[in-house]
Amino acid sequence: MKLALRILGGVLSIAAGAAFAAEPPNIVLITADNLGYGDAACYGNPVIRTPSLDRLSQEGVRCTDFYTASPTCTVSRASLLTGRRPQRHGLAIQLPGIEGNYGVGLRQSEVLLPQLLRPLGYRTACFGKWNIGFADGSRPTERGFDEFFGHASGNIDYYTHVYNGRLDMHRGTEPVRVEGYSTDLFADAA
Numbered sequence: 001m002k003l004a005l006r007i008l009g010g011v012l013s014i015a016a017g018a019a020f021a022a023e024p025p026n027i028v029l030i031t032a033d034n035l036g037y038g039d040a041a042c043y044g045n046p047v048i049r050t051p052s053l054d055r056l057s058q059e060g061v062r063c064t065d066f067y068t069a070s071p072t073c074t075v076s077r078a079s080l081l082t083g084r085r086p087q088r089h090g091l092a093i094q095l096p097g098i099e100g101n102y103g104v105g106l107r108q109s110e111v112l113l114p115q116l117l118r119p120l121g122y123r124t125a126c127f128g129k130w131n132i133g134f135a136d137g138s139r140p141t142e143r144g145f146d147e148f149f150g151h152a153s154g155n156i157d158y159y160t161h162v163y164n165g166r167l168d169m170h171r172g173t174e175p176v177r178v179e180g181y182s183t184d185l186f187a188d189a190a
Contacts, residue, residue: 101153105133114144
């Protein structure tokens with residue numbers, strides 16, 4: 001079955017074969033910071049081994065013509081979740097420090113992908129880095145995600161889950177203290 005998923009100006013358009021009406025496809029979006037197009041073996045890197053990414057690319061969809069809206073994680077995440085360029089959604093800079101990461105960040109009036117998927121019967125979750133604002137009304141579970149386990153800021157210590165002296169691991173909207181390497185914790189939760 002072919003599936004086309006497009007977000008244009010906050011409007012989700014899904015086009016698929018007849019099988020979509022019976023059983024909607026699973027949609028998994030993975031964004032990796034600081035990973036260039038040619039850094040994974042499935043995109044031609046002859047040196048770096050990425051067997052899990054290679055397997056995902058063989059079993060799923062491999063995007064070859066996708067361009068990030070910015071080289072910073074805040075801006076590219078906002079663009080991925082809204083389907084809009086930074087000039088349209090208004091978040092054109094990296095959120096700085098505790099004040100920025102725990103502020104409003106992306107305008108709360110912006111419609112995010114999970115808000116568009118919910119009426120179609122999808123349950124949504126976000127695991128890992130949020131980094132687009134964590135003030136009241138800006139957190140993942142307040143922006144359409146049914147579940148969130150991750151951190152608000154752009155950086156945490158992988159073991160203590162602290163950012164700039166503050167515990168920055170959350171389940172939903174509440175900070176949680178958990179043991180383990182954050183990447184493993186996020187993968188297990190997903």
